[in-house]
Amino acid sequence: MAIFAADALGGHGDTTEAEAFPDYARAFAAIEASPDQMLYVAERGGEVVGTFQTMVTTSLTRRGSSAMIIEAVQTRADLRGKGIGAAMIEFAIAEAKGRGMRLVQLTSNALRRDAHRFYExxxxxxxxxxxxMALK
Incomplete structure (x- = not known):
């Protein structure tokens, strides 16, 4: 969780404090149990250097097709600009294509101008x- 906790701009309240571990464990278990969600980590030299999650959703729009949503994209701050993020996103796109998805989508915090240029x-x-709408 350190990679998320280091993200001051995201404002998600992520932390490495021990009392938060059960929250992360519950989330991990839910992701692991879902056939429509996957959690990925990028490693370099045995260290986690990035992560992202994908979710598949099927909608009545686009003639009932499925879309892949890419979420929680993080590259370790000291390694940004080294191609890690691009490799993660390109991997997700290839997975979506391989599964016959008609669309890949993601959201990005409005303040993350560098990330917007990266995705473009x-x-x-x-x-x-x-x-x-925050509910808690």
Missing amino acids: RLGFRASHLGFK
Whole structure:
């Protein structure tokens, strides 16, 4: 969880404090139990250097097709710009194509201008406006 806790901009309240471990363990168990979710880590020299999660959702739009959502993309701050993030996203896109998805989508914090340019370089286009409502 250190890779998420180091992200001050995300503002998700992630931490490496021991009392938070049960929350992360519950989330991991839910992801692991779902056939529509996958959690990935990128390693270099035996160290975790990045992570992302994918979720598959099927909708009545696009003629009932499925889409892959890429979420929680993080590259260790000291290794950004080294191709790790691009490799992770390209892997996710290849997985989606291999599974016959018609769409890959993701959201990015509105303040992350560098991330937006990164995703655009990889072929993503800012096409929608997203909304969120915190419930806790």
